[in-house]
Amino acid sequence: MKKIATFLIVLILVSVVFAGCAKKTGTVMGTVTDAKTGSPIAGAAVSIGGKSATTGNDGKYEIKDVPKGDQTLKVTAEGYKEYSEAFTVEAGDNTKDVALTPVIKIGLVTDVGGRGDKSFNDSALRGLENWAAGVKMVAGEGYKPLTDEEYRKSIEDEAPDLLDRGIHKFDIEPLVLESKANEDYVPNLKKLADEGCKLVIGVGFMLTDAINEVATQYPDTYFMLIDGFIENPPPNVVCYLFNEHEGSFLVGALVGQMTKTNIVGFVGGMDLFIIHKFEAGYRAGVKTVNPDCKVLVGYTGNFTNADDGQKIAKQQFDAGADIVYHASGACGLGVIKEAQARGEGYFAVGVDSDQDYLAPGRVLTSMIKHVDYAVWLSIQSVVEGTFKSGHIFLGVKEGGVGLSPMKYTKDIxxxxVLDKVNKLKEMIAKGEFKVPSTYEELDAFVPPEIP
Structure with a gap:
């Protein structure tokens, strides 16, 4: 009898213990779906309170023995934005359905200048990473989110003229491949398409043939080509081009008024039509405000060697030039270095991005070519479903080109001088005269009358 009583007491105690445990945990269950389509998402990883589960083909999950109280529910799935939310677990069953926001993969293939060229490629990367994705690349760590302040300053500092253009972040995942040689273009484009990028961006006209070749092999992937012209682009390709000659004209109009020696310089990269546009516009701008000014011209033959840029800049400064404008990619870093070494009375003019900070006070201005904005616009078209094949031209009127804010030189x-430059800018935007973009047009150019 005593043994039976003892057994009953033990049984009761065990029951009480198990009952107490049951009250301290709960089961969390639900369905994970696509926020846009409502379709169930299989293979999503769900975790809460140190427990985890994976959704089945029906998108359902169930996690047992989750500690009661305030927990954090996290859900991740390939191709979707990570979900994280505070959730209070009660004893028994807890239902929590989750809708994940799709994240669109956007790929970008750089030209050989690559990340860190302080010019064309960096501008494209800013449009993708900073403005569209809201992230920054940290060496050795990868992408880190921009704070709201960093995001705001990225636009204010790099593109104050675009503050009224409605630039904002999208739910995208940036994927970037750097090209070290021309032979990298095709495999890099293919790799990004194979990885599921909805849009693949090719930075620079040198990727023209590669995009034309790859796009037909991936009809379900969109491609954006910067600065390249495909006469009849496939239905999944858009070419963004710039009226660089218009922005360069404004540079010339400023430089032509600021020179003290009546000799100025131009350093181009490769001797190609696209760079001739910069030269033609620049020379036309100088001619408009100072017809007696001489323009020295030299080409490095590449876009990567800063020493070559410095060598030509030195020759032009030695020949009497006091201001040298470059359109030469990373070679331009050498042009700026030479102006900085010479000091007071000598200036370089940057290109593509605001390069004024590279040598404060020695870079008179920079011809801003808003590759960043073009990249952002192309991403917007894909995200919002408005993508159209063809050619899009961005000039002064469209906010595609212009001058830097001249943070370090405006006071001199x-x-x-600025009034005259701004008046010419207004005339260009209104179509009151056409800026030459070729040598032939430059020869026939008649400077406009400035009111």
Missing amino acids: IPED
Whole structure:
């Protein structure tokens, strides 16, 4: 009898213990779906309170023995934005359905200048990484989110003229491949398409043939080509081009008024039509405000060797030039270095991005070519479903080109000089005259009358 009583007491105690345990945990269950389509997502990883589960083909999950109280529910799935939310677990069953926001993969293939060229490629990367994705690349760590302040300053500092253009972040995942040689273009484009990128961006006209070749092999992937012209682009390709000659004209109009020696310089990269546009516009701008000014011209033959840029800049400064404008990619870093070494009375002019900070006070201005904005616009078209094949031209009127804010030099530029440059900018935007973009057009160019 005593043994039976003892057994009953033990049984009761065990029951109480198990009952107490049951009250301290709960089961969390639900369905994970696509926020846009409502379709179930299989293979999503769900975790809460140190427990985890994976959704089945029906998108359902169930996690047992989750500690009661305030927990954090996290859900991740390939191709979707990570979900994280505070969730209070009660004893018994807890139902929590989750809708994941799709994240669109956007790929970008750089030209050989690559990341860190302080020019064309960096501008494209800013449009993708900073403005569209809201992230920054940290060496050795990968992507880190931009704070709201960093995001705002990225636009204010790099593109104050675009503050009214409605630039904002999208739910995208950036994937970037750097090209070290021309032979890298095709395999890099293919790799990004194979990885599921909805849009693949090719930075620079040198990727023209590669994109034309690869696009037909991936009809379900969109491609954006910067600065390249495909006469009849496939239905999944858009070419963004710039009226660089218009922005370069404004540079010339400023430089032509600021020179003290009446000799200025131009350093181009490869001797190609696209760079001739910069030269033609620049020379036309100089001619418009100072017809007696001489323009020295030299080409490095590449876009990567800063020493070559410095060598030509040195020759032009030695020949009497006091301001040298470059359109030469990374070679331009050498042009700026030479102006900085010479000091007071000598200036370089940057290109593509705002390069004024590279040598404060020695870079008179920079011809801003908003590759960043073009990249952002192309991503917007894919995200919002408005992508159209063809050619899109961005000039002064469209916010595609212009001058830097001249943060370090504006105080030495007379107000009447800036007024004349701004008046010419307004005339270009209104179509009151056409800026030459070729040598032939430059030869026939008649400077406009400035009111």
